[in-house]
Amino acid sequence: MQVTETLNEGLKRGYTITVTAAELDAKVQEKLVEAQPEIEMKGFRKGKVPLAMLKKQFGPRILGEAMQDAIDGAMKDHFEKSGDRPALQPEVKMVGGEDWKEGQDVVVEMTYEALPPIPDVDASVVTLERLIVKAEDSAIEEALNNLAETAKSFEDRRKGSKAKEGDQVVIDFEGFIGDEAFEGGKGEEYPLVLGSNSFIPGFEDQLVGAKADDEVEVKVTFPEAYGAEHLAGKEATFKCKVHAVKAPKAAELDDELAKKFGAEDLAALKGQIAERLEAEYKGASRAVLKRALLDQLDALVKFDLPSKLVDAEAAQIAHQLWHEENPEVHDHNHGHVEPTDEHKKLAERRVRLGLLLAEVGRKADVQVTDAEMTQAVLNAARQYPGQERAFFEFVQKNAQMQQQLRAPIFEDKVVDFIVAGAKVTDKEVSKDDLQKAIEALDEI
Known part of the structure; x- marks a missing residue:
């Protein structure tokens, strides 16, 4: 041979x-x-x-x-x-x-x-700033009020009162296309909050001003993109009978509210909210830190890139952005999307950083554990309620899907490895400052 x-x-x-x-x-x-x-x-x-x-x-x-x-x-x-x-x-x-x-x-x-030779990364020359945000009393109160909003009740208004936006109307309804009632268009004693946008556009607006015992004909047009094809774009009439008009009553911020959300008392609920908020802030802060790290690595390390990897990545970026700009197209039966110079530049960055992180992880023997993979599969399976077992079986048989779940875990562990060797200083900032830093990520 x-x-x-x-x-x-x-x-x-x-x-x-x-x-x-x-x-x-x-x-x-x-x-x-x-x-x-x-x-x-x-x-x-x-x-x-x-x-x-x-x-x-x-x-x-x-x-x-x-x-x-x-x-x-x-x-x-x-x-x-x-x-x-x-x-x-x-x-x-x-x-x-x-x-x-x-x-x-x-x-x-x-x-x-061939994959290019990739220079070693000296993490000690990387300088990073970690943004620290504490849960402020105002943020805790805002979150507490939002919880109270979800727990609000409704009480009957005085007889003869007209329904306002935010009120709950209890209605019977039946929908017709022309003179024919259609399947799925009927309900009895349905509690509908006006302004919730839970019904098709225009429906709730026509019940504003209605009183108990009123009979109201609501005329609407189903959206063109409506889920049921036989109704999409059709004009419909709903015959509605109003049984009651109820005004919203905010839940009291007390121990009873806390117990509804699984806390012992109001103080414990506030503590749980503070922990959740700070966990959210920590996740956002990490995203800012990671972007700063990747920006520095991109500037620090240069090497030749495999042209076919760059071309494939540029094509994928162009295709993804095209679909974001054309959300009405759900399939791939469209013409070729030619990558621009901007797409190619972004592709070069992604390929360079991807190869660099992979090499750092390989040399540091970074591993994704079975427990971490199992947790990733569990998290992904939650997107398919009722089909979790089928999703598990699909992942077990699909190496590509396993790699899609493993890749972000591996990348985050490599990022943590580099950050551990970098010069990192903590800086306490406000929630608004953190929000601005997050918004700036989308502008790059």
Whole structure:
């Protein structure tokens, strides 16, 4: 077997791999001998079928396996000896594949882009500022009032009172397209809060001013993008009977409210709110810190990038942004989206930082534990209520999905590793200052 270099330009590599006919035949013979003890054939005892007959019957299939094994072995041996790590799966093409005949040498052309040598990162030259935000009394009170809002009750207004926005009306309703009632358009004694936008646009507005015992015809048009296709874009009339008009009553900020949310008393509930707020602030602060770290690494470390990785990333960025600008298109049946120079510049940054973090993690032997992966799967499964088991089975069988869940965990652990060696100072700021820092991330 012979491996000959045909291209060595930047990160691009090309090789010709030649497997002689004699080597291939020996590989076939080896596989036949290995399989012989388990083969039975009419007229022969198990394991006693002559190799010549085995080769005649199974030769073509075994020849293909032997050819693949030989090429795979040559590639593995090449990467072990050269130290190259391909950025993407190598392209392998058999020379004269359609005209090849048994008894001839097998010649394969292999091309790939190698991962570049990546300089070591000196974390000690990285200087970072960690923003610290304490839960202020005003923020705790705001969160407490929001909880009270969700726990509010409604009390009947005085007889004859007109419904206002924010009131709850208890209604029977039935919807019609023309003169025909449609499925799913009927409800009885439904408590509807006016202004909640829980019904289709325009419905709640027409009940403002209604009184108990009123009968109101509500005319609306279903949105074009409505979930039920048979209703999308259609004009409808809802016949409504108002049973009651109720005014909202805010929940008291007391121990009873706290118990509704699982706390012993109001003081304990405030403590829980403070912890939750500070956890949110900590997560936001980490995002700011991580961006600052990545910006510094991007400026500190430069190396050649595999062009195909950059092109693939630029194409993905362009495609994603196109869909964000065209949210009405949910499939991929659209024309080619050409990446711009801005997309390519962003792709270069992402590829550079991705390769850098991967290399730092590899050298530091950063590992994602089974427990961390299990937690990631559990978190992702919550997006599919009622289908958690099916999601678990899907992840177990799908290596690509496993990698999608593992990658962000690995990246965060590498970021933590670098931050641990950097010069980090804490700075206490207000919630508003942290919010401005977060908003600035989206502007870059």
